Amino acid sequence: MEKIRIGVSTCLLGEKVRYDGGHQHDHYITETLGRYFEYIPVCPEVEYGLPVPREPMHLVGNPGMPRLITIKTGIDHTDGMVTWADRRLKELRKEGLCGFIFKSKSPSSGMQGVKVYTSAGMPTRKGVGIFARAFMQCFPLLPVVDDGRLHDPILRENFVERVFAYRSWQNLLEGDKSIRSLIDFHTNHKLLLMSHSPKHYSALGRMVASAKNHVADLHAEYIRTMTDGLRLIATPRKHANVLQHMLGYLRTMVTRDEKQELLDIIDKYRRGLVPLVAPMVLVTHYVRKFDVQYLKRQSYLNPHPAELMLRNHV
Secondary structure, three states: OOOEEEEEEHHHHOOOOOOOOOOOOOHHHHHHHHHOEEEEEEOHHHHHOOOOOOOOEEEEOOOOOOEEEEOOOOOEOHHHHHHHHHHHHHHHOOOOOOOEEEOOOOOOOOOOOEEEEOOOOOOEEEEOOHHHHHHHHHOOOOOEEEOOHHHOHHHHHHHHHHHHHHHHHHHHHOOOOOHHHHHHHHHHOHHHHHHHOHHHHHHHHHHHHOHHHOOOOHHHHHHHHHHHHHHOOOOHHHHHHHHHHHHHHHOOOOOHHHHHHHHHHHHHHHOOOOOOHHHHHHHHHHHHHOOOHHHHOOHHHOOOOHHHOHHHOO
């Protein structure tokens, strides 16, 4: 499988680029996700031109528009960093990225919850790093996460799932971009969308059904809506709803005892007694056994490589 291109804060790959001359090597990123992701490293502070080691910086002022200031000497690097970021983002547009992993808490790369020091005294954790803010404004549809959230099982699974879904979308755009292709894409992702947001699932269904009425902007509107939906966490209740929906396609094929076994394992998952992988394995078994074509094509069954074992922990 061709690796998916993902932007990443350079220090997370083990490169010694931090202000103190160190790194923040994340072995999960390099050794586990690295089997499937090709990383495009970005270190805003070093690429902007600052040395290693260097004087540390922090965000100061209005949390909505903070300044990037060195802590001891008070040098303001905001304008220079913004100018550099604009150039770097133009380069990144050519990389075909499907996501970005940021360094948490960084005044340049933190995607949320970064300390901002105000005149009031105590810092607020409402800041966004200068480069991270520019990146997310430039690429509003790309999945993003930071190294801290990446180690939360639920947020990790959500991020990786969105990365693979976005790569599928890129594959669509690299093809003929016909209405038929979009309908096929939507059909393949129906249950995945339902597991995140029944509301967005329904909206996308209506959009595709009336495709001939707004062909010009259809793809842009579709991916915006899909992205908004997949950002929402797929909860046990929503997963259980999808699993029961799938059971409806199997009801005439499985025995009464097999159906009850499926219902029991789905209920155990919903109540937090077993992980999602438990009912998924059983449902997938019957989908393959009875060769249910509609279900076999669903990305929901295999949204990311099984070797990552992401559904073993949610």
